[in-house]
Amino acid sequence: MTGTLDPALLDRFAAIVGERHALRDIAETAPYLTERRALFAGISPLVLRPGSVDEVSRIMQLATQTRTPIVPQGGNTGLVGAQMPDRSGGQVVLSLSRLNRIREIDTLSNTVTAEAGVVLEALHAAVDAADRLFPLSLGSQGSCEIGGNLSSNAGGTGVLAYGNARELCLGLEVVLPTGEVFDDLRKLKKDNTGYDLKNLFIGAEGTLGVITAAVLKLFARPKGREVAWVGLKSPQAALDLFGRATDQAGGSLTAFELISDMVLSFAVRHIADTHAPLQGEWPWHVLIEISSGRSAKDARTLMEEVLIAALEEEIAGDAVIASSLAQASAFWRLRESLSDSQRPEGGSIKHDISVPVASIPQFIERGAKAVAAVCPGARIACFGHMGDGNLHYNISQPVGMEAEAFLGLYPQMNKAVHDLVREMNGSISAEHGIGQMKRAELIATSQPIAIDLMRRMKAAFDPAGIMNPGKVI
Amino acid sequence: MTGTLDPALLDRFAAIVGERHALRDIAETAPYLTERRALFAGISPLVLRPGSVDEVSRIMQLATQTRTPIVPQGGNTGLVGAQMPDRSGGQVVLSLSRLNRIREIDTLSNTVTAEAGVVLEALHAAVDAADRLFPLSLGSQGSCEIGGNLSSNAGGTGVLAYGNARELCLGLEVVLPTGEVFDDLRKLKKDNTGYDLKNLFIGAEGTLGVITAAVLKLFARPKGREVAWVGLKSPQAALDLFGRATDQAGGSLTAFELISDMVLSFAVRHIADTHAPLQGEWPWHVLIEISSGRSAKDARTLMEEVLIAALEEEIAGDAVIASSLAQASAFWRLRESLSDSQRPEGGSIKHDISVPVASIPQFIERGAKAVAAVCPGARIACFGHMGDGNLHYNISQPVGMEAEAFLGLYPQMNKAVHDLVREMNGSISAEHGIGQMKRAELIATSQPIAIDLMRRMKAAFDPAGIMNPGKVI
Numbered sequence: 001m002t003g004t005l006d007p008a009l010l011d012r013f014a015a016i017v018g019e020r021h022a023l024r025d026i027a028e029t030a031p032y033l034t035e036r037r038a039l040f041a042g043i044s045p046l047v048l049r050p051g052s053v054d055e056v057s058r059i060m061q062l063a064t065q066t067r068t069p070i071v072p073q074g075g076n077t078g079l080v081g082a083q084m085p086d087r088s089g090g091q092v093v094l095s096l097s098r099l100n101r102i103r104e105i106d107t108l109s110n111t112v113t114a115e116a117g118v119v120l121e122a123l124h125a126a127v128d129a130a131d132r133l134f135p136l137s138l139g140s141q142g143s144c145e146i147g148g149n150l151s152s153n154a155g156g157t158g159v160l161a162y163g164n165a166r167e168l169c170l171g172l173e174v175v176l177p178t179g180e181v182f183d184d185l186r187k188l189k190k191d192n193t194g195y196d197l198k199n200l201f202i203g204a205e206g207t208l209g210v211i212t213a214a215v216l217k218l219f220a221r222p223k224g225r226e227v228a229w230v231g232l233k234s235p236q237a238a239l240d241l242f243g244r245a246t247d248q249a250g251g252s253l254t255a256f257e258l259i260s261d262m263v264l265s266f267a268v269r270h271i272a273d274t275h276a277p278l279q280g281e282w283p284w285h286v287l288i289e290i291s292s293g294r295s296a297k298d299a300r301t302l303m304e305e306v307l308i309a310a311l312e313e314e315i316a317g318d319a320v321i322a323s324s325l326a327q328a329s330a331f332w333r334l335r336e337s338l339s340d341s342q343r344p345e346g347g348s349i350k351h352d353i354s355v356p357v358a359s360i361p362q363f364i365e366r367g368a369k370a371v372a373a374v375c376p377g378a379r380i381a382c383f384g385h386m387g388d389g390n391l392h393y394n395i396s397q398p399v400g401m402e403a404e405a406f407l408g409l410y411p412q413m414n415k416a417v418h419d420l421v422r423e424m425n426g427s428i429s430a431e432h433g434i435g436q437m438k439r440a441e442l443i444a445t446s447q448p449i450a451i452d453l454m455r456r457m458k459a460a461f462d463p464a465g466i467m468n469p470g471k472v473i
Numbered sequence: 474m475t476g477t478l479d480p481a482l483l484d485r486f487a488a489i490v491g492e493r494h495a496l497r498d499i500a501e502t503a504p505y506l507t508e509r510r511a512l513f514a515g516i517s518p519l520v521l522r523p524g525s526v527d528e529v530s531r532i533m534q535l536a537t538q539t540r541t542p543i544v545p546q547g548g549n550t551g552l553v554g555a556q557m558p559d560r561s562g563g564q565v566v567l568s569l570s571r572l573n574r575i576r577e578i579d580t581l582s583n584t585v586t587a588e589a590g591v592v593l594e595a596l597h598a599a600v601d602a603a604d605r606l607f608p609l610s611l612g613s614q615g616s617c618e619i620g621g622n623l624s625s626n627a628g629g630t631g632v633l634a635y636g637n638a639r640e641l642c643l644g645l646e647v648v649l650p651t652g653e654v655f656d657d658l659r660k661l662k663k664d665n666t667g668y669d670l671k672n673l674f675i676g677a678e679g680t681l682g683v684i685t686a687a688v689l690k691l692f693a694r695p696k697g698r699e700v701a702w703v704g705l706k707s708p709q710a711a712l713d714l715f716g717r718a719t720d721q722a723g724g725s726l727t728a729f730e731l732i733s734d735m736v737l738s739f740a741v742r743h744i745a746d747t748h749a750p751l752q753g754e755w756p757w758h759v760l761i762e763i764s765s766g767r768s769a770k771d772a773r774t775l776m777e778e779v780l781i782a783a784l785e786e787e788i789a790g791d792a793v794i795a796s797s798l799a800q801a802s803a804f805w806r807l808r809e810s811l812s813d814s815q816r817p818e819g820g821s822i823k824h825d826i827s828v829p830v831a832s833i834p835q836f837i838e839r840g841a842k843a844v845a846a847v848c849p850g851a852r853i854a855c856f857g858h859m860g861d862g863n864l865h866y867n868i869s870q871p872v873g874m875e876a877e878a879f880l881g882l883y884p885q886m887n888k889a890v891h892d893l894v895r896e897m898n899g900s901i902s903a904e905h906g907i908g909q910m911k912r913a914e915l916i917a918t919s920q921p922i923a924i925d926l927m928r929r930m931k932a933a934f935d936p937a938g939i940m941n942p943g944k945v946i
Contacts (some may be wrong), residue, residue: 106827189830191827191903193919195926203667352662359582388662390663423662430664460930
């Protein structure tokens with residue numbers, strides 16, 4: 001199955017990395033050609049696994065010479081199909097997974113220089129051993145890779161205090177479509193020498209160049225960390241609690257996750273060894289994490305102050321602070337399991353949206369009406385990073401409905417939710433990116449001038465159009 | 474003096490803003506055609522002062538039609554000549570100062586939407602009245618404007634805790650060279666919908682488009698703030714103190730300014746009502762600011778803990794905490810006066826550099842040798858934002874030397890300092906930008922591929938080459 005690519009050309013690519021690292025057998029390429037949710041499946045005659053930046057460079061050189069489309073891939077955990085080739089068989093997959101060296105940990109400048117293929121969890125472990133924190137934290141951290149995290153400007157649960165992947169990156173090494181290496185691996189906190197090239201490659205989903213390494217910021221590990229679970233009567237109460245927690249804890253507020261009772265009930269029902277942290281019934285829940293750079297006691301005191309005030313003012317209905325590391329982990333596991341917990345409930349239509357933080361209660365109220373208008377009885381499994389204005393606004397099918405019938409409403413449901421998002425000046429992709437999934441919608445609904453500028457940028461960086469074609473723009 | 478521009482064309486431009494706001498008289502245009510240090514003086518037959526985004530748009534439309542070069546200008550405080558037209562008389566100055574409306578302060582989402590011409594100090598006052606903090610803080614804040622701050626990605630003393638102008642901006646409104654308006658005034662903390670256009674315009678010094686408004690982040694005002702002055706024996710001791718203060722105070726460490734005794738002695742000698750905060754003689758000094766979101770007492774306790782530990786461990790030689798707001802202001806005034814204090818000491822050759830924070834002691838040691846090799850007896854007036862790795866590494870002439878003879882060494886001195894910066898993977902423009910001043914050096918000393926990418930970007934956004942030509946790239 002060589003698709004439209006000449007076998008002699010495939011041999012030339014394979015020669016760069018060595019036959020062992022040039023996968024052509026369907027059994028070997030299969031893991032690179034579909035993804036966990038099986039929404040996107042690609043066809044490709046060749047998966048290249050280079051072992052050095054030089055090999056990446058030579059691959060891109062050959063790709064430019066021969067106009068061969070290249071699809072860069074990291075840990076293959078992306079949710080919008082950016083890492084998947086199309087189904088023509090005419091695109092080569094470039095896996096960065098073997099570029100997995102941590103080149104340097106600098107505890108004085110608080111930086112780590114890591115190659116694109118370093119798995120996020122492995123990076124955590126390495127900097128942990130150096131008594132530092134790299135705060136990017138995602139559900140997929142056991143398999144996602146740094147290059148993919150940067151290419152998709154990954155978010156996750158640490159954004160509130162530390163920012164997205166973008167904010168955590170000081171410098172990049174990028175192989176351009178021509179094979180030229182742009183070495184911008186700087187450790188500088190301030191550098192105003194010309195246009196910001198770094199931020200262009202971050203979030204470009206491999207359409208402008210191939211990120212091969214990065215300098216990332218490290219932080220002191222918190223000396224204390226407390227996790228609490230709060231029951232509330234409404235999203236407005238959650239917003240009030242967020243305001244209060246920000247006011248009292250400031251930068252020590254390291255997570256503020258909103259969870260609807262609907263999706264919590266799914267998790268408790270379907271995920272082994274989980275139970276609701278609070279006794280009473282609350283329509284909304286918040287997981288709060290407070291971290292202190294000072295001491296364990298300080299984190300505890302802060303958390304108690306926030307919760308006592310919130311309970312006294314009746315912002316919070318009930319609250320429990322995790323009494324052990326094990327319980328804190330259980331709270332977090334519950335939060336991380338929400339996405340999976342929807343599966344046994346049938347068809348699900350997912351949205352990764354953001355609105356201004358202050359608009360969240362209004363969005364939830366209006367969203368419920370919009371969803372019900374498309375499909376009465378649909379169950380809204382809403383949860384997300386409230387402090388960032390980012391909700392995973394997922395819709396599970398009504399009980400008893402055929403999954404297929406429900407999923408047939410995908411376009412209408414999507415449109416209803418995204419129209420509301422746009423009306424409220426929000427984003428239809430807060431953290432997952434555009435990839436294949438939202439490309440048509442991005443192009444159709446953005447300001448024409450924004451699309452025009454993106455296209456000009458794409459043409460300027462990748463005139464031959466070989467970098468991950470069909471993605472983003 | 475209409476230079477190469479046709480008077481009829483000038484009339485067409487003037488008609489857009491009205492004669493009153495189209496300055497042609499030399500007495501009226503003069504303030505726009507030179508800057509405070511008189512390093513850059515331009516010639517222009519016309520300074521336009523539009524009063525609306527629509528007028529800016531029509532100006533750019535006409536400029537594109539007629540291929541007229543436009544030089545955007547904010548508060549005219551830039552230090553590298555980016556805001557100055559050349560001396561051909563063929564460029565029109567576009568002052569954004571009349572676009573000075575604060576469109577909205579949103580205390581729930583913690584954002585302010587301000588037009589380009591809002592003076593930084595006026596913005597401070599407005600958000601202060603809403604009980605919020607906008608942490609960008611510069612020596613020139615009484616006259617610099619938000620549009621210029623963003624176009625130059627301004628730094629200043631608040632970067633350590635809050636980041637550069639870039640990090641403080643959530644959304645932009647930009648008029649493109651064609652006159653099209655790119656409205657990206659979002660309040661979103663997370664938005665992964667395509668290429669990062671915002672960060673391209675930030676720091677582009679008006680060469681890609683005209684920033685007309687921005688959404689900026691606001692923060693809670695600290696409840697307590699303490700300022701201390703510390704005497705130390707070496708830059709290494711200052712680095713150790715920085716490590717300790719970061720460890721103990723974390724995000725509450727809001728300033729860490731390094732000051733050499735040489736430049737402090739200039740200030741005490743020449744600036745009215747200043748005196749050295751400490752009795753003894755110390756070769757190096759640090760101004761520390763700690764802010765607490767919790768309470769005044771908390772800031773005090775933190776500062777005391779940091780200083781007591783540093784004194785006990787003999788990292789710090791001596792230290793004094795400002796005992797009143799007046800004394801805290803005096804410490805800051807001393808810091809802010811350092812740049813001016815060099816003038817009475819004769820000729821000065823200035824550098825705005827950054828290196829990785831951990832390399833600062835080594836840079837200072839090697840820099841002294843490099844400077845002495847070019848000009849024995851030259852006095853190094855070194856100070857800056859140590860926590861950001863950013864030093865204003867200014868060289869005052871030897872006592873008794875002719876200023877002109879010293880300034881004749883400018884190219885050699887510059888080269889000696891910048892060569893060292895490059896060798897240490899630093900930046901030759903940490904916060905002031907490139908403008909006219911460092912353009913040739915940027916082009917000559919950067920990786921060719923970086924320059925190539927910047928040129929492609931410039932050509933993609935400004936194909937007619939009318940946006941602030943001769944700047945940056």
